[in-house]
Amino acid sequence: MESKDLALEICRILNSKKAKDITMINVNYLTIIADYFVIASASSNTAVKALAQELEKKLEEKHNRSPLRSEGLPEGRWVAMDYGEVIAHIFYEDTRKFYQLERLWTDGENVTIFQE
Numbered sequence: 001m002e003s004k005d006l007a008l009e010i011c012r013i014l015n016s017k018k019a020k021d022i023t024m025i026n027v028n029y030l031t032i033i034a035d036y037f038v039i040a041s042a043s044s045n046t047a048v049k050a051l052a053q054e055l056e057k058k059l060e061e062k063h064n065r066s067p068l069r070s071e072g073l074p075e076g077r078w079v080a081m082d083y084g085e086v087i088a089h090i091f092y093e094d095t096r097k098f099y100q101l102e103r104l105w106t107d108g109e110n111v112t113i114f115q116e
Contacts, residue, residue: 003035003085045076
C-alpha cells in the first residue's frame with residue numbers, strides 16, 4: 001500500500017467514527033520521519049481513545065497493519081500512532097488548538113482537508 005493510500009484509509013476510518021476536522025498533510029519533502037501526517041479531533045478524551053482503538057483495529061483487520069509505536073492513549077488528549085510512512089495524530093479539540101500542529105508543517109500547498 002502506497003503511503004498516500006494509507007493516509008487516505010486512515011482518514012476514511014476516522015471519518016467513519018465521526019472524527020472532526022480531518023486533515024492530511026504531505027510532509028515527505030519536509031522531514032524523513034514520515035510521508036504524511038493525518039490529524040483529527042474529537043470532543044472528549046473518551047472519543048480520542050475510541051478513535052485510536054478503532055483505527056488500530058480496522059487497519060489490523062483490513063490491511064494487517066499495526067502501529068510501530070503509539071503514544072498518549074492512556075491520557076486521551078493527544079494520541080500519536082506511527083505507521084511508518086504515515087503518522088496519525090488524534091487530538092482532544094482544545095489540545096489541538098493549543099499545539100497547532102498544522103501550523104508547523106503546512107507550507108500552503110501540502111494540506112488536504114478530508115471530506116467524504
